[in-house]
């Protein structure tokens with residue numbers, strides 16, 4: 001009941017199918033809209049400690065793209081441009097003075113997840 005009530009304030013989520021298959025310590029990108037036209041979003045889905053997290057794939061440093069695949073040390077999303085590393089659990093950059101990566105709320109439902117972007 002409270003979850004449904006919360007949805008009213010967060011808007012309608014998008015459903016991403018098959019996120020349960022994402023293994024611990026791994027990341028994969030999902031895209032929405034038209035990235036080339038500047039109206040899309042690229043989100044990095046990361047599983048850390050069994051929990052799923054969602055980060056904006058655009059690096060807050062200079063706009064690089066966070067990498068998909070294995071997370072550094074099984075828990076850090078990496079931007080290949082200058083090797084900044086971000087905690088998916090908080091968005092915090094752990095190896096440089098940088099703004100946090102933007103995080104998105106999500107809820108795992110069965111094999112899928114609902115994501116509020």
Ligand code: FES
Pocket residue numbers: 059060061062063064065079080081082083084
């Ligand atoms: S643009 Fe990502 S670390 Fe510099």
